[in-house]
Amino acid sequence: MGSSGEMKQNFLKGIIKENPVFVMLLGMCPTLGVTSSAFNGLGMGLATLFVLLMSNIVVSLFKSQIPNKVRIPAFIVIIASFVTIVEMVLEAYIPFLYEQLGIFIPLIVVNCLILGRAESFASKNSLTASIVDALGMGMGFVIALTALGAVREILGNGSIFEFRFVSEDANTLILFILPPGAFIALAYLAIVFNRVTQKAT
């Protein structure tokens, strides 16, 4: 992992070829749970991006110090610490987002995307490569969650980022705000995403 070409490849794979949501279908719990609006999706995506970045950095730094047999508990403690820090900081400085995301913030700990990257990438690669990997994967996650949230908000609530373009009483497709709508919207977005990226490559 040295040349900038490889670096770029490493970054882009998280967004397109190995997009955590649309291609690898990782971290479905927050993906389906919080994306009832574009803002929630974006907030959840950014919180996850931060945790992923920090855990990749720490795991990569201490990879040779962590004995193989206890690596999973070690990773989990590291990830859980960063999640708790995110939770406390959000509650203190962005209480609005903290309330919206609720139980899904502590649940970032069990997002398999984060443990997956720590285990399969950061524990085997250099610090820079791990940072680039985390940024790519994290951005892929942010983009996917925001897109899903936007689609659900537009169809289900007639608004985008709280900006309404239909009147308050208009009949919108409430189904898309409700949990089943998350599955439906995710399925169609995944189809479109894979169709477009397959054609492009």
Add this chain to the structure above:
Amino acid sequence: MKKKESTLINMVFVLFAITLAAGLSLGYVNDITLEPKAKARLAKKMKALNVVLPQFDNDPISDGYLLKMAEVKDSVEIYPAYKDSVFAGAAITGVSERGYSGLVKLMVGFQPDGQIINIAVLEQKETPGLGTKMKGEKFLRQFREKHPASFDLKVQKDGGEVDALAGATISTRAFSEATQQAYDAYIIYKEKNLISDN
């Protein structure tokens, strides 16, 4: 660097070091966010008070107190408002656990005679796009300047006068219940207050 062997002593030492570092950093972050967290909660309460109370010149939060009611699990919070030392109204919290997904907590502002000034939603976990419309102007408008003694705080389906949110009758019912509870608390508060005043 060579990877550490998985010997018992290595494993115990590494896990101990990691948990120690995690504990220390969490304690540190907790310390520095303690004050902003309390401030954020206070600001939220103050914002709700400003919405539901008439003009006041005292500090309702420091004048506030807790009222114990038989049928309410937690105490009811009461925040009286005074303007030029004259009682101008009070903000009272109302809680219902019968929302569509649990707790609904409101802050209801009352005129001295018991008329509702305004209602602010403090906490709710209702369905986005349906039950969350209880925070909307269109729904809240029907409660303003109504006196719970003459305005039946029940959903129309249950024989009351509250116009339910479309598709969210359960949320509306919880909202009505919480409002009624706040009013009941206000009546008790007023009786107590009058006795102490005279």
